[in-house]
Amino acid sequence: xxxxxxxxxxxxxxxxxxxxxxxxxxxxxxxxxxxxxxxxxxxxxxxxxxxxxxxxxxxxxxxxxxxxxxxxxxxxxxxxxxxxxxxxxxxxxxxxxxxxxxxxxxxxxxxxxxxxxxxxxxxxxxxxxxxxxxxxxxxxxxxxxxxxxxxxxxxxxxxxxxxxxxxxxxxxxxxxxxxxxxxxxxxx
Ligand SMILES: N[C@@H](CCC(=O)N[C@@H](CS)C(=O)NCC(=O)O)C(=O)O
Numbered sequence: 001x002x003x004x005x006x007x008x009x010x011x012x013x014x015x016x017x018x019x020x021x022x023x024x025x026x027x028x029x030x031x032x033x034x035x036x037x038x039x040x041x042x043x044x045x046x047x048x049x050x051x052x053x054x055x056x057x058x059x060x061x062x063x064x065x066x067x068x069x070x071x072x073x074x075x076x077x078x079x080x081x082x083x084x085x086x087x088x089x090x091x092x093x094x095x096x097x098x099x100x101x102x103x104x105x106x107x108x109x110x111x112x113x114x115x116x117x118x119x120x121x122x123x124x125x126x127x128x129x130x131x132x133x134x135x136x137x138x139x140x141x142x143x144x145x146x147x148x149x150x151x152x153x154x155x156x157x158x159x160x161x162x163x164x165x166x167x168x169x170x171x172x173x174x175x176x177x178x179x180x181x182x183x184x185x186x187x188x
Contacts, residue, residue, distance in 0.1 A: 001025070001027070001048060001049065001050045002027045002049045003015055003019060003029065004029045004049075005028070005030070005031060005046040005047070006030065006031065007188060008151070008155075008188045009045055010090060010144075010151035011058040012045055014058055014144050015048065015061045015062060017147075018065050018143075019065055020178045021137075023069070031047075040056045042057075044056070048061040048064065059087075074141065079140075082130075082141035083139075086148050089120050090147075093116075093120045093148075093157045095113075097155055120152075124160075127145065127166060128163040128165050129165075136172045136173055136176050137179075143173075146173035149169070150179075150184075151184070153170075154184050
């Protein structure tokens, strides 16, 4: 299996964690969304190639890998909802990040980007008040949340100063080897 992606993407990080946990052999091929060697028809990362099969979304990649080794992927609907919730925030935050990076467009210059920033903030406030449990690793919803929070701090997308439950949640994940081993390089 070959996983295409960057060391900084939180979507890719989740896939790398699941592949590491699975114990399966895989090769990581460093690629950005715009690299010509990225095989994804959606021109995003991650992308997974497994023999004749190609997977172009982190969720299908994670499900495929978990299925292969008999590990569950979000059978509980509440957990699945949390996973979707975190995905929505992650998509919004990455949208804001890429508008700034690619077009130099700041949220103060766009009503829609302002809305995306507000969406991330209200979502984080809601998550701060949720009982997220203390088991590490939790479900894929929790692993995804840890990837999102770490990415947001790394890219200075939000501040967790007044969100001590989320800080504590992330601190527990930082102590998990599969998580710490997949942290984005500080130079990126
Ligand atoms: N739904 C996709 C989202 C992946 C995604 O947004 N990846 C970002 C990198 S973090 C990307 O490749 N963006 C390129 C672009 O939007 O042009 C997934 O879960 O894999």
